[in-house]
Amino acid sequence: MKKLIPIVLLISAFALLLTACGSEATGGSDRPLLIMATSADFPPFEFINEDGEYDGFDVHMARALADILDMELRIDNMDFNGIIATIATGQADIGVAAISITEERLESVHFTVPYFETTQVVIVQNASPIQTPAELFAMGADANIAVQVGTTSATVASFYLPDAQRHEFNMATALVMELNTGRVDAIVIDHAVANEFIADQPNFRILEDYLGIEEYAIAVAFGNEELLEQLNQAIQQWLGSDDHTRIYNMFFGGN
Amino acid sequence: MGLSFLSTPPPGWEEGFLFDVYRGLIRGNGWVSLLEGLGITMQIALGAVVIGVALGFALSLMRISKSKILKGVAAVYLSVIRGTPVVLQLFIWWFVVFAATGTTRLWVAIIAFGINSAAYVCEIFRGGIMSVDKGQTEAGRSLGLSGIKTMMFVVLPQALKNALPSLGNEFIMLIKETSVVGFIALVDLMRAANLIMSGTFEPVVPLFSAGILYWIVITILTQLLTLLERRLRRSDNR
Numbered sequence: 001m002k003k004l005i006p007i008v009l010l011i012s013a014f015a016l017l018l019t020a021c022g023s024e025a026t027g028g029s030d031r032p033l034l035i036m037a038t039s040a041d042f043p044p045f046e047f048i049n050e051d052g053e054y055d056g057f058d059v060h061m062a063r064a065l066a067d068i069l070d071m072e073l074r075i076d077n078m079d080f081n082g083i084i085a086t087i088a089t090g091q092a093d094i095g096v097a098a099i100s101i102t103e104e105r106l107e108s109v110h111f112t113v114p115y116f117e118t119t120q121v122v123i124v125q126n127a128s129p130i131q132t133p134a135e136l137f138a139m140g141a142d143a144n145i146a147v148q149v150g151t152t153s154a155t156v157a158s159f160y161l162p163d164a165q166r167h168e169f170n171m172a173t174a175l176v177m178e179l180n181t182g183r184v185d186a187i188v189i190d191h192a193v194a195n196e197f198i199a200d201q202p203n204f205r206i207l208e209d210y211l212g213i214e215e216y217a218i219a220v221a222f223g224n225e226e227l228l229e230q231l232n233q234a235i236q237q238w239l240g241s242d243d244h245t246r247i248y249n250m251f252f253g254g255n
Numbered sequence: 256m257g258l259s260f261l262s263t264p265p266p267g268w269e270e271g272f273l274f275d276v277y278r279g280l281i282r283g284n285g286w287v288s289l290l291e292g293l294g295i296t297m298q299i300a301l302g303a304v305v306i307g308v309a310l311g312f313a314l315s316l317m318r319i320s321k322s323k324i325l326k327g328v329a330a331v332y333l334s335v336i337r338g339t340p341v342v343l344q345l346f347i348w349w350f351v352v353f354a355a356t357g358t359t360r361l362w363v364a365i366i367a368f369g370i371n372s373a374a375y376v377c378e379i380f381r382g383g384i385m386s387v388d389k390g391q392t393e394a395g396r397s398l399g400l401s402g403i404k405t406m407m408f409v410v411l412p413q414a415l416k417n418a419l420p421s422l423g424n425e426f427i428m429l430i431k432e433t434s435v436v437g438f439i440a441l442v443d444l445m446r447a448a449n450l451i452m453s454g455t456f457e458p459v460v461p462l463f464s465a466g467i468l469y470w471i472v473i474t475i476l477t478q479l480l481t482l483l484e485r486r487l488r489r490s491d492n493r
Binding site for chain 1 (some may be wrong): 442
């Protein structure tokens with residue numbers, strides 16, 4: 001036991017050191033800081049890769065946009081549910097997390113021009129008798145579904161499945177675990193993310209019909225119109241660039 | 256149930272704080288969700304405290320017993336449960352242990368928190384038992400009571416009285432600790448506030464409403480515990 005104490009202390013000290021230099025951007029640069037709020041549980045848009053670094057379509061795009069604006073990007077990772085409030089209260093500059101433009105969100109933040117179009121889909125276990133979303137809707141109060149808190153998937157699900165038992169999780173990855181246990185019949189989620197999850201989970205399938213089309217954009221606080229305008233120009237410039245094609249193919253090339 | 260007939264804000268509530276109150280608590284029947292959430296919170300806390308006290312009491316007896324095996328089991332239990340965060344335990348219960356069973360969210364939460372609480376209750380009871388003067392046991396034994404009877408009729412009643420304030424404290428802590436059950440998609444008071452916030456992006460009304468509800472329940476409980484303690488202490492004043 002006595003021998004353990006110095007080891008434990010050493011590990012703790014090391015862990016403290018690691019966190020001290022853990023943030024994405026470490027000063028040193030004169031460029032102004034651009035703080036990005038995201039929720040890195042949503043592959044291929046934002047996730048933490050095998051090297052423990054932030055990765056994904058949104059992350060690459062944000063880095064490209066920061067370069068265009070000559071700013072230093074720093075990433076703050078949080079629950080998706082907290083992102084809009086974080087932007088609205090000015091604790092971060094931009095919300096980039098596969099955020100769909102909705103009327104409710106527009107009451108709290110500005111959105112840039114859209115940079116991605118997506119749909120909502122239903123995922124079930126291969127063995128499930130459910131073949132179409134309509135069959136799931138027809139189950140009414142007997143349907144058990146899992147969605148992520150504060151996402152448009154949750155809104156879409158409550159619209160199409162008003163009577164269903166809706167279980168809301170903080171993290172998208174928890175939905176996959178929940179469907180794996182068989183405690184829910186289906187999960188409702190963004191299409192591109194669904195493809196990513198399906199690739200890892202051969203026992204799941206996506207139902208063919210989708211529910212609603214949505215557009216992703218970057219959230220910016222009210223009163224920060226200057227940044228909004230700069231971002232709009234940067235996004236349009238980036239969308240027309242080879243870099244966009246390269247990054248798009250990197251994450252969606254297979255589909 | 257609800258005030259959904261108020262589908263537009265009442266006169267004078269169209270903006271500012273009153274509008275936030277309207278959209279947070281009335282428009283989507285947020286106040287109903289908060290009260291239902293409070294119900295879940297209390298069910299988990301009450302269920303867990305029952306398991307916690309029963310199991311914790313058994314563990315404390317194991318810990319002071321003379322059997323090395325019982326002592327060892329209790330020590331391992333305490334070390335594992337107190338050495339890991341309750342959220343982690345909750346995840347393990349939900350996604351690993353009970354994954355293949357049909358156990359409901361509520362029961363998994365009650366079991367997770369009950370088992371967690373038992374470790375702390377065990378130490379509270381042990382502290383209570385230790386606090387009874389050794390002379391009491393000696394007196395009981397010399398009056399001809401067996402070891403078990405001395406424990407049951409002389410030591411434990413006094414130990415319980417000494418442990419009561421800490422036990423009450425544990426219950427209060429438990430009510431607040433359950434606020435993490437949202438992680439397994441159980442809609443308790445905290446998660447109800449969170450869901451309102453994810454719809455309106457307005458934090459003040461749901462957070463303060465939930466805070467006030469927690470505070471009211473805990474204040475009432477504290478008063479009841481004070482009354483109980485006073486009742487038990489009546490025989491001290493002569």
